Amino acid sequence: MKSTLSLGCSDTKEYSAAMRGNGSILSDESPTKKSRPQLHNSAVKRTMLTQAFCLFSVFGCGILISLYRTIHSISSTDLMTKPTSPARRSTMTLDEYPSWRTERRPQNDIAVFYNLYVNASTDEELIHVSNIIDEQFGSLQPWHRPVFVHSIGQEYPIPNTTLLQHHEHATEMVTLRSLWEYCHEEQNINASVVYLHSKGSFHPSAMNDQLRKFNTLGALSDDCSNMPHTCNVCSSRFSPFPHPHPPGNMWQAKCSYVKHLNDPAQFERDMKIVKHTTIGNIPVHPSCLGAERFAAEHWIHSHPYVEPCDLYINKRYGWGYEQLEEFVGIQDFQLVVGPRYPRSDWRIGCPHSDLNHRLNEYKILYNMVPKDDWWGWEFWMEEV
Ligand SMILES: *[C@@H]1O[C@H](CO)[C@@H](O)[C@H](O)[C@H]1NC(C)=O
Numbered sequence: 586m587k588s589t590l591s592l593g594c595s596d597t598k599e600y601s602a603a604m605r606g607n608g609s610i611l612s613d614e615s616p617t618k619k620s621r622p623q624l625h626n627s628a629v630k631r632t633m634l635t636q637a638f639c640l641f642s643v644f645g646c647g648i649l650i651s652l653y654r655t656i657h658s659i660s661s662t663d664l665m666t667k668p669t670s671p672a673r674r675s676t677m678t679l680d681e682y683p684s685w686r687t688e689r690r691p692q693n694d695i696a697v698f699y700n701l702y703v704n705a706s707t708d709e710e711l712i713h714v715s716n717i718i719d720e721q722f723g724s725l726q727p728w729h730r731p732v733f734v735h736s737i738g739q740e741y742p743i744p745n746t747t748l749l750q751h752h753e754h755a756t757e758m759v760t761l762r763s764l765w766e767y768c769h770e771e772q773n774i775n776a777s778v779v780y781l782h783s784k785g786s787f788h789p790s791a792m793n794d795q796l797r798k799f800n801t802l803g804a805l806s807d808d809c810s811n812m813p814h815t816c817n818v819c820s821s822r823f824s825p826f827p828h829p830h831p832p833g834n835m836w837q838a839k840c841s842y843v844k845h846l847n848d849p850a851q852f853e854r855d856m857k858i859v860k861h862t863t864i865g866n867i868p869v870h871p872s873c874l875g876a877e878r879f880a881a882e883h884w885i886h887s888h889p890y891v892e893p894c895d896l897y898i899n900k901r902y903g904w905g906y907e908q909l910e911e912f913v914g915i916q917d918f919q920l921v922v923g924p925r926y927p928r929s930d931w932r933i934g935c936p937h938s939d940l941n942h943r944l945n946e947y948k949i950l951y952n953m954v955p956k957d958d959w960w961g962w963e964f965w966m967e968e969v
């Protein structure tokens with residue numbers, strides 16, 4: 586499944602003009618592009634104003650944020666009342682949990698759900714698939730068991746795993762659905778789960794190899810296996826743009842969170858409704874919204890209860906494939922509560938990546954307004 590995304594986060598603060606008349610997404614967007622789209626949302630202006638005030642009055646800032654939210658909730662869409670007190674999120678890093686540095690083995694085993702796609706017509710292609718499996722399974726820790734598999738395309742048994750089902754044609758939603766069902770079982774209420782897929786098994790490329798390695802090492806890392814109580818989803822990167830997602834879509838998550846999510850089997854349909862309700866027929870690339878085949882990548886971060894954790898220390902990588910070549914290995918990981926850096930440091934690259942769209946989507950998907958400790962309050966109130 587070759588992604589058309591090639592945008593990453595860059596150090597420049599330019600936005601890219603995301604929308605084209607034909608609705609195609611900008612690959613190879615020039616980072617020197619100066620055009621900053623008119624953000625029709627006056628919320629941004631108000632936030633900038635708030636920010637300016639904050640420079641003069643650090644202590645008054647909380648009040649201003651409350652005021653901002655009050656104004657905003659009156660003037661914007663018909664969302665229910667939003668919390669009016671400033672966010673109270675913990676930003677502890679793993680360093681502040683020293684006990685986890687010494688005992689790295691989690692209390693319970695962690696089930697792995699593996700989505701295997703095989704469509705090989707030559708021996709060479711089969712060897713490629715087998716290498717991918719060896720590479721990913723080589724990163725499993727002793728506590729990563731059992732391993733449940735859905736295979737798609739050709740049958741390809743993997744020793745010491747439980748094959749849940751083979752499909753001639755399917756999407757990774759079948760595997761996500763099994764994971765979601767597992768999390769609904771009473772005895773797994775305290776469990777964590779890992780989601781992995783054989784990225785690049787059909788489209789071999791250096792970029793796919795790098796993203797797969799980056800994703801697999803993060804999802805199976807000690808840091809994610811010992812997730813602090815301040816997170817419920819842990820991945821190499823948590824990107825708030827263009828929609829909340831773990832780029833590449835491999836992660837570890839707590840079942841207590843996963844069971845709140847909508848049924849993955851229905852999620853593409855759900856995202857279609859989101860698009861239809863918020864944007865209508867205006868052409869926007871589905872990757873900007875987490876719709877269509879990008880819905881799978883949006884699913885795990887789609888609920889307002891999400892408490893994302895992020896591992897990768899390198900600020901030059903945001904999302905997509907760009908700038909990932911600098912990633913070396915687990916030495917580049919250090920867990921923090923996400924998003925890892927402030928909004929002004931992200932390259933957005935798409936329309937409809939703003940606070941209003943997030944709130945509208947939560948309303949449509951989950952009929953909810955995020956609580957006070959939602960990651961997005963602080964993120965969107967910060968610098969612009
Ligand atoms: C395998 O790939 C070919 C194109 O190379 C495609 O026509 C076919 O539908 C694919 N099969 C499956 C099961 O995805």
Ligand SMILES: *[C@@H]1O[C@H](CO)[C@@H](O)[C@H](O)[C@H]1NC(C)=O
Binds near residue numbers: 744745
């Ligand atoms: C399967 O698991 C058994 C027991 O843990 C182990 O001895 C064996 O080497 C494993 N087989 C493969 C192919 O990994």
Ligand SMILES: *[C@@H]1O[C@H](CO)[C@@H](O)[C@H](O)[C@H]1NC(C)=O
Binds near residue numbers: 771772773774775
């Ligand atoms: C889940 O954790 C709680 C609190 O530690 C414990 O009381 C309960 O027995 C656990 N449930 C299961 C099914 O492990």
